[in-house]
Amino acid sequence: MKSFGESEEKASTLEQSALEYMDTLFNFAMRMTGNREDAEDLVQETYMKMHRFLHTFDEGSNLKAWLFKILRNTFINKYRKKLREPQEVHDNNDDFSLYDTIAGESEYDPYGKSSFKIEEHIEDEVKEALENLPLAFKEVVFYSDLEGLTYEEISDVIGCPIGTVKSRLYRSRKLLQKLLWEYAKKKGYLKGE
Numbered sequence: 151m152k153s154f155g156e157s158e159e160k161a162s163t164l165e166q167s168a169l170e171y172m173d174t175l176f177n178f179a180m181r182m183t184g185n186r187e188d189a190e191d192l193v194q195e196t197y198m199k200m201h202r203f204l205h206t207f208d209e210g211s212n213l214k215a216w217l218f219k220i221l222r223n224t225f226i227n228k229y230r231k232k233l234r235e236p237q238e239v240h241d242n243n244d245d246f247s248l249y250d251t252i253a254g255e256s257e258y259d260p261y262g263k264s265s266f267k268i269e270e271h272i273e274d275e276v277k278e279a280l281e282n283l284p285l286a287f288k289e290v291v292f293y294s295d296l297e298g299l300t301y302e303e304i305s306d307v308i309g310c311p312i313g314t315v316k317s318r319l320y321r322s323r324k325l326l327q328k329l330l331w332e333y334a335k336k337k338g339y340l341k342g343e
Contacts, residue, residue, distance in 0.1 A: 160209075161204050161205075164204060164207060164213065165200075165201065165204070167213055168197065168200055168213060168217060171213070171214050171217050172193065172197075174214070174297065175193050175196060175217060175218070175221055176189055176190070176193050178218070178221065178289075178292060179192040179193050179196075179221060179225070181281075181288065181292070182222075182225050182285070183225070192221060192224060192225055192228070193221070195224050196217060196220045196221040196224055199220050199224065200216075200217060200220055203220075212299070212303050214297065214299070215299055215303040215304075215306060215307050218293065218297075218299075218307045219306060219307040219308075219309075222289070222307060222308065273333075275330065275333040276330065276333070279326055279329040279330050279333075280326070282329060283322055283325060283326070286318055287318055287321060287322035287325060288322070289308065290304060290308070290315055290318045290319045290322055291319065291322045291323070291326070293307060293308075294319055301315050301316060
């Protein structure tokens, strides 16, 4: 049986290891929420839940996949809660209120300083195509192609069978192929075109 000191040391080691995924989780949270403050809150809540449920983490499991699962479930639960809440009604007669709201957000940088290194090398057309994918497709591409998770890990994170993961990934890539056809022709990636 492990002593109290051993479990404390294990928890501390896992917490330290989890910190290396903070930027990755933040970037995915940005994609899910579209808002820096909401993404920061989502990541913070993910780490709080990780700390609270650290005792449930199976040693030898993929820590990154476990953190993604916590983040995803937290986002879904918040989204469902928002749907149940009554919507606020704003009575604003100012003709420029929408303009002011949009102009106020113009300094927002969706890729932030802590973004994936790979995004610095992806051209705008590719980023736009990825953003235009439905969320279920976008997340499997993100987990598989950008984060390198296995089908099993993705299945665990999103809570669906491996066959569904494979199907979504196949359909995502087909949709991306369609969205990026002209871009690929322009860049000379298509032979004989």
